[in-house]
Amino acid sequence: MKRIAENARFLVWILTAAAVLAGCQLFSRGVGRTVEPERRLPLHEGGPHTGAWVGRDMVLSYEYVRQGDGMTVNGTVDFRGSINNFPIMLSFYLDAYYLNADGQVIAVGRIYTAPMGRETGTWRFTRNLTIPPDAVGWAVGYSGSAKDYGYPGDAADWTFWDTPFK
Numbered sequence: 001m002k003r004i005a006e007n008a009r010f011l012v013w014i015l016t017a018a019a020v021l022a023g024c025q026l027f028s029r030g031v032g033r034t035v036e037p038e039r040r041l042p043l044h045e046g047g048p049h050t051g052a053w054v055g056r057d058m059v060l061s062y063e064y065v066r067q068g069d070g071m072t073v074n075g076t077v078d079f080r081g082s083i084n085n086f087p088i089m090l091s092f093y094l095d096a097y098y099l100n101a102d103g104q105v106i107a108v109g110r111i112y113t114a115p116m117g118r119e120t121g122t123w124r125f126t127r128n129l130t131i132p133p134d135a136v137g138w139a140v141g142y143s144g145s146a147k148d149y150g151y152p153g154d155a156a157d158w159t160f161w162d163t164p165f166k
Contacts, residue, residue, distance in 0.1 A: 029108045030097060035139045035164040040103055043071070043137050053140045055162045057083045060094070060140055069131050073111065077123040086146035086158045089118045094142045097164050098135040105139075105164075107132045120146065139164035 041051060047065035054060075062075040077094065092114035098107045112125045143161035150156060 030105045030163065030165060031108065033105050033165055035097060035099055035103050035105065036166055037103065039139050039164045040099060040137045041139060043131065043135055055142065057081055057160050057162065058142065066131065069133055071129045071131050073127050073129060075112070075125050079120045083120060083146060083160060086148050087120050088147050088149065089114050089120055090116055090145040090147060090157065092142065092144035094140070096129065097139040097141060098132050099137040099139060100134050101136050106134055
């Protein structure tokens with residue numbers, strides 16, 4: 001009986017260690033992964049620099065000024081496509097994936113978080129970001145969920161996301 005208990009404890013320990021390691025992978029949010037060249041955006045010193053990133057559900061238009069490890073971003077998020085059928089945002093997170101010269105993600109930072117219940121449309125924001133010293137580029141990703149105007153419990157909802165990885 002003692003041997004069975006020892007084996008059971010060992011199995012629980014192995015399963016716990018595997019779960020922790022799997023969970024750590026989820027929290028890395030892509031650090032170490034390579035972004036495809038067509039999804040990379042340059043990060044130039046000075047500015048203002050303007051650009052746009054077009055995703056499946058939204059268009060991010062931005063202007064930034066970079067000074068050393070700091071960057072001020074003025075942006076506009078315009079939702080498009082199917083998301084317009086779900087006009088109440090339950091959550092929305094816009095992330096910057098900072099890249100080294102090889103296009104690998106070295107850090108991930110939040111650009112914008114929408115307040116719950118905000119209606120989709122055109123959103124404007126200004127954000128001061130800290131950039132890792134080795135960053136020469138960035139990529140954009142987002143995730144969110146939205147619902148329609150239905151009654152509580154009957155409203156249809158939709159979860160959406162896009163990452164810079166294929």
